[in-house]
Amino acid sequence: MRVAIAGAGIGGLTAALALLARGHDVIVLERAGALAEVGAGVQLSPNAMHVLAALGLAPALDASATRPLSLDMRWGGSGRVIFSIPAGTAIEQRHGAPYLNILRADLQSALVSALMERGPGVLRLGAEVTAVLSGEGLVRAELADGEGVEADLLIGADGLHSRVRSAVVAPTPPRFTGMTAWRALIPAARLAHPPPRSAIVWVGPGRHAVTYFVAGGALLNFVGVVEARGDPAQREDWAAQGDVSALRSAFADWAPPVADAVAAADSAACWPLFDRDPPGRWTKGRVALLGDACHPMPPFLAQGGAMAIEDAWVLGDAISRGTGSIETRLQDYESRRRIRTARMLRGARRNARLFHLSPPPVRWAVYTALSVAAGLAPAFIASRQDWIYGCDVTLSAD
Ligand SMILES: Cc1cc2nc3c(=O)[nH]c(=O)nc-3n(C[C@H](O)[C@H](O)[C@H](O)COP(=O)(O)OP(=O)(O)OC[C@H]3O[C@@H](n4cnc5c(N)ncnc54)[C@H](O)[C@@H]3O)c2cc1C
Numbered sequence: 001m002r003v004a005i006a007g008a009g010i011g012g013l014t015a016a017l018a019l020l021a022r023g024h025d026v027i028v029l030e031r032a033g034a035l036a037e038v039g040a041g042v043q044l045s046p047n048a049m050h051v052l053a054a055l056g057l058a059p060a061l062d063a064s065a066t067r068p069l070s071l072d073m074r075w076g077g078s079g080r081v082i083f084s085i086p087a088g089t090a091i092e093q094r095h096g097a098p099y100l101n102i103l104r105a106d107l108q109s110a111l112v113s114a115l116m117e118r119g120p121g122v123l124r125l126g127a128e129v130t131a132v133l134s135g136e137g138l139v140r141a142e143l144a145d146g147e148g149v150e151a152d153l154l155i156g157a158d159g160l161h162s163r164v165r166s167a168v169v170a171p172t173p174p175r176f177t178g179m180t181a182w183r184a185l186i187p188a189a190r191l192a193h194p195p196p197r198s199a200i201v202w203v204g205p206g207r208h209a210v211t212y213f214v215a216g217g218a219l220l221n222f223v224g225v226v227e228a229r230g231d232p233a234q235r236e237d238w239a240a241q242g243d244v245s246a247l248r249s250a251f252a253d254w255a256p257p258v259a260d261a262v263a264a265a266d267s268a269a270c271w272p273l274f275d276r277d278p279p280g281r282w283t284k285g286r287v288a289l290l291g292d293a294c295h296p297m298p299p300f301l302a303q304g305g306a307m308a309i310e311d312a313w314v315l316g317d318a319i320s321r322g323t324g325s326i327e328t329r330l331q332d333y334e335s336r337r338r339i340r341t342a343r344m345l346r347g348a349r350r351n352a353r354l355f356h357l358s359p360p361p362v363r364w365a366v367y368t369a370l371s372v373a374a375g376l377a378p379a380f381i382a383s384r385q386d387w388i389y390g391c392d393v394t395l396s397a398d
Helices: 010-021 046-054 058-064 090-093 104-118 244-251 256-264 304-320 326-355 358-374 378-384 393-397
Strands: 004-006 023-029 041-044 070-075 081-086 098-102 128-136 137-145 147-152 153-156 175-186 197-206 205-214 221-228 268-275 285-291
Touching: 004 010, 010 023, 010 046, 010 104, 023 041, 023 147, 041 104, 041 304, 046 058, 046 090, 046 285, 046 304, 058 098, 058 205, 058 268, 081 090, 081 326, 081 358, 081 378, 090 197, 098 104, 098 205, 104 304, 128 205, 137 153, 147 244, 175 256, 197 221, 197 326, 205 244, 205 256, 205 378, 221 256, 221 268, 221 358, 221 393, 244 268, 285 326, 304 393, 358 378
Parallel strands: 004 023, 004 153, 070 197, 153 285
Antiparallel strands: 041 098, 070 081, 128 137, 137 147, 175 221, 175 268, 197 205, 205 221
């Protein structure tokens, strides 16, 4: 099949590799003239790593990533541990794939290098999809320069503000979550109080922070999420580069590893967080949606990219087997992904509430209960993540 993919983000690049591996003729249409990765670090959990390993990327990723010792939740103010789930070799033994923390640029470079090697000429930069036309037996992506690209199938992997999405469902704006995320990379050598080498969520009223090391431990990836009022679309100061002094003051009175990290940050990117309720349909005719174009979620389970990666594999599998029409195969893809991604969205939204609990008695009661449960039954706390990390879509596919 000739497959056109709109978007060369994590989802589009993974889909291109998954489709090439199954012998399809692929073209990736990316709006940007050059692939410059924004946004610091990304966590790759075992469920995402199963797919990336099946595509032969594990050695390249492992070489540049860092393996967190544990996945912790801590009080933001005191730094006390609420619970800690062993990661490192323990999580790999439990789920058959590692948990990695990696620079987005390193992930992107592993995906792009593999694509260049396996499908030279597949990636077209400066190719913005502006409209989608469905014809008899084919679909056509109209590009901004007036050219049209015809294919048997078009995949919309063009992110939160997807153009392809409006060929599948009625266009609606994404939902502002009421939160902004700050992101910074801080050289580890500058930290007077480095946090433990774990992936840590530090929780506090109306805000939380996430820290983990990337680039073999040389850099600390910092994400700070704060509740923000107003409609971001109407604010002009939502430029990608934020005011680092506002970030510092948001976390200045937190535990030393957090306060120290923001004090050492030279600059920070800042942008509002959006999501969407699950769409009524994921596919229409010969068009299918994938990743953030379909089901953007807040990053509070660190699973948005992982869901795009899983989607990519399942889509490649669904369209490559069976004898049904393309439409039927795309519906198979949708039905295999719908429940899991909707559950992930609910879980991410629930975590926003858990991380930001405000009234002191409620915070104390909830976090103490979690802490006691983790002390009495650590295996139970770890097993509560199994539905996320224990899923291997490559097993159910072949
Ligand atoms: C603060 C934060 C932290 C996060 N942390 C994690 C994490 O730790 N782990 C995790 O799994 N996920 C994480 N996520 C989520 C993750 O970043 C996204 O879910 C993921 O990037 C989605 O990938 P995608 O390929 O669907 O879309 P995108 O990455 O948005 O890629 C879309 C691509 O399409 C291109 N494009 C857009 N429009 C067009 C067009 N009209 N024509 C052609 N090309 C187009 C864009 O230029 C872009 O290259 C985080 C998100 C945030 C905000």
